[in-house]
Every structure is written in C-alpha cells, then in structure tokens.
Amino acid sequence: MDKHRQGDERDLELQRRMTFGDRDAFEELYARYSAAAYGLAFRVIGQESLAQDVVHDSFLAMWKAPGAFDPARGSFRTFFLSLVHHRAVDTVRREERLRQRTARMNPGPAQDEDVAEDIVEEAWLARRRAMVVTALDGLPPEQRKVLELAYFGGYTQAQIAEQLGVPLGTVKTRTLAAMRKLQRALKERDE
Amino acid sequence: MSDEHEIIQELLSGYALHALDDDELGLVERFLATHVPRCQDCRDALEGFERVAGELALATERLPAPRLLLPRLGRELRSRARVRWPLGVAAGVAVLLVGGLAGLSANLNTRVGRANLRQASEVDFLTTVSDPQSQVIPLGPDETDTTPGSVTPPAEQAHLAAAYLPGGSTVFIFGSAPRPKPDDVYQVWVVHQGQFSSAGTFVPDRGGVLVRIKADPSKVDGFLVTVEPRSGSRAPTGHHIAKATIRH
Numbered sequence: 001m002d003k004h005r006q007g008d009e010r011d012l013e014l015q016r017r018m019t020f021g022d023r024d025a026f027e028e029l030y031a032r033y034s035a036a037a038y039g040l041a042f043r044v045i046g047q048e049s050l051a052q053d054v055v056h057d058s059f060l061a062m063w064k065a066p067g068a069f070d071p072a073r074g075s076f077r078t079f080f081l082s083l084v085h086h087r088a089v090d091t092v093r094r095e096e097r098l099r100q101r102t103a104r105m106n107p108g109p110a111q112d113e114d115v116a117e118d119i120v121e122e123a124w125l126a127r128r129r130a131m132v133v134t135a136l137d138g139l140p141p142e143q144r145k146v147l148e149l150a151y152f153g154g155y156t157q158a159q160i161a162e163q164l165g166v167p168l169g170t171v172k173t174r175t176l177a178a179m180r181k182l183q184r185a186l187k188e189r190d191e
Numbered sequence: 192m193s194d195e196h197e198i199i200q201e202l203l204s205g206y207a208l209h210a211l212d213d214d215e216l217g218l219v220e221r222f223l224a225t226h227v228p229r230c231q232d233c234r235d236a237l238e239g240f241e242r243v244a245g246e247l248a249l250a251t252e253r254l255p256a257p258r259l260l261l262p263r264l265g266r267e268l269r270s271r272a273r274v275r276w277p278l279g280v281a282a283g284v285a286v287l288l289v290g291g292l293a294g295l296s297a298n299l300n301t302r303v304g305r306a307n308l309r310q311a312s313e314v315d316f317l318t319t320v321s322d323p324q325s326q327v328i329p330l331g332p333d334e335t336d337t338t339p340g341s342v343t344p345p346a347e348q349a350h351l352a353a354a355y356l357p358g359g360s361t362v363f364i365f366g367s368a369p370r371p372k373p374d375d376v377y378q379v380w381v382v383h384q385g386q387f388s389s390a391g392t393f394v395p396d397r398g399g400v401l402v403r404i405k406a407d408p409s410k411v412d413g414f415l416v417t418v419e420p421r422s423g424s425r426a427p428t429g430h431h432i433a434k435a436t437i438r439h
Contacts, residue, residue: 023268026268030261030264034255034256034260034261035256036249036251037248038253038254038255039252039253039254040251042254043252048257052256052260055256055260056260059264060264060267060268061317061318063264064320065317065320074238074245075245078241078244078245078246079245081248081249082241083317083318085247086209086318090318125249128246128249132247132249133249133250136247136250147208147247150205150208150209151244152251154209156210156212157205157211157215172202172204172205173201175201175205175208176197179204179207179208179239179240182243182247183239183240183242183243186243186246
C-alpha cells in the first residue's frame with residue numbers, strides 16, 4: 001500500500017476511534033489537519049478570528065457527530081476539508097462586508113506568539129498537496145480563474161460572471177471543464 | 192453525452208464547489224432527488240467533483256492554527272456532551288449517513304405543497320446538529336389523533352426528531368421510520384395557530400429519514416407527520432405518525 005493510502009487508512013482509524021470518544025485520536029487528527037483547515041479558512045475569509053471560529057466549529061462538529069463521515073464516499077481528509085470550506089464560504093457570504101477586506105490578498109496572518117510554530121506535514125500529505133497544486137497549475141488560465149474565485153473566493157458563479165464580465169453560461173462551462181480536468185489529473189497521479 | 196446530462200453536470204460541478212446561488216441550488220436539489228439517483232454517470236460525476244473539491248483545499252498554503260485553539264477545543268470537548276438523540280433516531284441517521292443518501296433522494300417527493308421539503312445534505316445537517324445552539328426535539332405519538340382504523344405502519348415504529356437553529360429558517364426532520372404501504376407516503380405538516388401547511392412528502396429508504404424543511408421555528412407551533420395517499424393531501428387526512436410541539 002502506498003503512503004497516500006496508508007495516510008487515508010490512518011485517518012479512518014482515527015475517525016473510528018473518535019466515534020468512541022478517544023481524545024488522543026481527536027488530537028492526532030487536529031495535528032494532521034488544523035494547519036490545512038486554518039490555511040483554507042483564512043484564505044476564504046481573510047480574517048483571523050472568523051477563520052479560527054470556522055476551524056474550531058468544524059473540529060467540534062466532527063467530535064460531536066463523527067458518524068456523519070461516510071468512508072464509502074471518499075477520504076476523511078476530503079470530507080473534513082469540505083466541511084471547513086462549506087463553513088468558510090457560508091461565513092464570508094454572511095459577512096458580506098468582508099468583501100472589503102484588505103487582508104485577503106495578504107499571504108497570511110501575522111505570525112506572533114499566539115500561533116503554533118510546529119506544522120510539520122507528513123510526507124504523503126505533502127506529496128498529495130504537490131499533486132493538487134500541479135494539477136491546478138495545469139489548467140488553462142481562464143478555467144483556473146473561475147475555479148479559484150469560486151473555491152477560494154467564496155463567490156457564486158453569478159457573482160463571478162459579473163466580476164469577469166462574461167456570461168454565466170461561460171462560467172459554468174469553464175467550471176465543468178476545470179473540474180473534469182482536475183479529476184482526471186488527480187486520478188492519473190493516483191494510479 | 193446528452194445535453195441534459197451535460198447541463199446537470201455543469202450544475203453539479205458548481206454545487207460541489209458551493210458556488211451556486213439559491214435558485215440554482217433548488218434546481219440541483221430537484222435533480223439530486225429525481226435524476227441523479229437513477230443516473231450512474233451523473234452519480235459518478237458528482238462523487239468525483241466532491242472529491243476534487245475536498246482535494247482543492249490542499250492547494251492553499253498551510254497556516255499554523257492559533258496556539259490557543261487546541262486548548263479551547265479541549266475545554267469544549269470536556270464540557271459539551273455529544274449530540275443526544277431520542278432512542279432509535281440515531282440509528283436511522285446512521286443508516287443514511289453510512290449508506291449514503293442517494294436512495295432516499297429517489298423517493299423524495301416535493302410536488303405537494305410549496306415544494307419546500309428538500310433532500311438534506313450531510314454537511315448541512317452536521318452543521319446544524321453540531322452547533323452548540325441547536326435544538327433537537329423528539330417527535331412523539333399524537334394522542335389527539337382521532338383518525339379511525341388502525342395505523343399502518345404502527346406509529347410507535349417511527350423514531351423521528353426535528354433539529355434546528357434558533358433564528359434560522361431551516362428545520363431538519365430526521366430519524367427512522369418503516370416504509371408506508373405501497374400507495375402511501377408520509378407527509379410533513381408545519382403547524383401554526385391550529386393551521387396545517389404541507390412541507391412535502393417522503394418515503395424513507397432503508398428505514399432512514401433525513402429531510403429539510405424551510406420554516407422559521409420561531410413562527411411555528413410544531414410539526415406533524417401523517418400517512419397520506421401517494422399524491423399527498425391538502426390537509427392532514429391520514430393517521431398521525433409523529434408530532435412535536437415547539438415551546439417558545
């Protein structure tokens with residue numbers, strides 16, 4: 001079994017232990033995914049305290065109702081990070097004023113002593129990350145743009161169409177094409 | 192691939208990215224309830240898009256979470272009980288969440304009433320029930336039911352609850368219930384000042400129920416589930432399977 005699948009298997013084991021209230025399992029999952037979750041939430045929301053709330057609520061949700069994860073429909077990682085993304089997008093839409101934020105284009109929050117220093121990433125996860133970045137970089141720029149505005153910007157497709165000055169149908173077509181290409185690219189790299 | 196599949200998959204790709212507006216979301220939910228469960232191609236596409244959407248998170252820069260977050264979570268883990276659901280309710284949800292929701296979607300019927308009963312997604316449901324402010328109220332037998340004849344299936348076999356966030360506009364009805372007779376469905380009613388408005392009909396799949404109702408809990412008095420003919424009814428006519436009263 002390759003390292004990537006071993007990583008998924010480990011996640012699954014930790015998630016199962018968490019259903020029995022195992023705090024150590026919770027903390028290991030936190031160690032694995034808190035940096036990815038916080039990075040994602042901060043990129044979508046652009047504000048530290050709200051991003052922190054999203055990550056907090058997402059981990060708490062998994063602790064309180066761990067049975068909501070269905071292994072048959074994908075890895076724990078994709079499920080959990082989807083949950084974080086969903087909450088982050090809901091937050092940014094609720095707080096529409098955040099659209100005015102300036103932090104969005106900044107690389108990240110200020111690093112101060114309240115921030116955990118150690119974010120060692122396991123090698124298999126780092127490889128997976130590299131695969132996703134490469135696949136994303138391989139998209140035609142116009143497809144990548146709509147995908148990034150939707151996923152990392154939290155914009156709806158109608159807002160993206162307005163922002164780019166293109167018909168809504170074009171945004172939809174580009175999104176579909178991008179998602180299919182990413183799916184193929186990630187699948188090929190899995191094989 | 193036909194135009195219909197292409198259009199549906201365009202919507203599904205936007206849905207997986209959480210990038211649709213409310214109107215399109217309603218359209219997708221209709222396809223999720225009708226077309227997708229019967230179409231392997233679109234089911235595969237949706238599953239693939241959801242996985243890609245999860246993987247995309249990795250493309251962003253990792254940032255160390257604030258140091259105080261883990262201790263804060265630790266305190267929450269100690270002080271907050273896990274979601275406690277009425278007996279039988281959790282089992283029904285487990286069936287759905289472990290087995291997937293596609294089968295249930297196929298049986299969801301939103302033609303009755305204002306078509307505001309929709310398939311609930313796991314993430315939406317999880318978001319609601321895991322919120323510290325969420326209210327979970329069991330639906331119990333309705334002692335006031337005077338419908339003649341015996342109830343089929345027996346009301347006591349239904350274990351349902353309603354979950355919502357105060358101030359929200361969505362209510363989840365979830366749990367387990369036996370399948371009704373072939374020509375029957377369950378119909379959900381929103382009760383307000385003695386009046387009943389239909390929220391839609393459903394048939395549980397594999398015993399599990401997880402549906403979403405558009406309703407403002409602060410403005411309703413409760414919920415009622417009855418057995419009705421397949422086409423649904425304009426007012427409750429069949430046996431009352433379960434009822435809940437919201438105390439304001």
